[in-house]
Amino acid sequence: MPKFNEQAYIACDFKAKSAIRDYLDSKGVLTNIKEDYGPDIQSWQKVWHEVEIKSGWNNEWPPSWKTVHIPSRKKKYLERGKVMFWVLNKTCDRAILIDGKHLEDDYLEVIPNKRYPEGEYFYDIPIHLTKFVDLT
Numbered sequence: 001m002p003k004f005n006e007q008a009y010i011a012c013d014f015k016a017k018s019a020i021r022d023y024l025d026s027k028g029v030l031t032n033i034k035e036d037y038g039p040d041i042q043s044w045q046k047v048w049h050e051v052e053i054k055s056g057w058n059n060e061w062p063p064s065w066k067t068v069h070i071p072s073r074k075k076k077y078l079e080r081g082k083v084m085f086w087v088l089n090k091t092c093d094r095a096i097l098i099d100g101k102h103l104e105d106d107y108l109e110v111i112p113n114k115r116y117p118e119g120e121y122f123y124d125i126p127i128h129l130t131k132f133v134d135l136t
Helices: 006-026 072-080
Strands: 031-033 041-043 047-053 067-071 082-088 094-099 108-111 120-126 131-134
Touching (some): 006 031, 006 041, 006 047, 006 094, 047 072, 067 072, 067 082, 072 082, 072 120
Parallel strands (some): 047 082
Antiparallel strands (some): 031 041, 041 047, 082 094, 108 120
């Protein structure tokens, strides 16, 4: 499992949670943030919401990015029920929404990254299974 990066967490966590809570609230979905090492946001509709910022995504989603990566360790969140995964751009005005039902073993891949050049397991979710959301 990757080592927790507290600096990245402090820089992004509140910003991402606030953006998704504001968006959900604007749609009439009441939410609650609960820090218990599980999904970030619980809605009163019995849906959990996990958020993260993809700092390499600025404006439009790059057409060469055909998939979205969700760390395999987050599949455990599905034990709580329905989970939606939100990947936000750097400015938190756009997001990609992934339904947790797509975290299937067929999509598991070892993917290298900056923290783990040898790679770690991610769900490599095809873009056509996601939904782009304008958060403004």
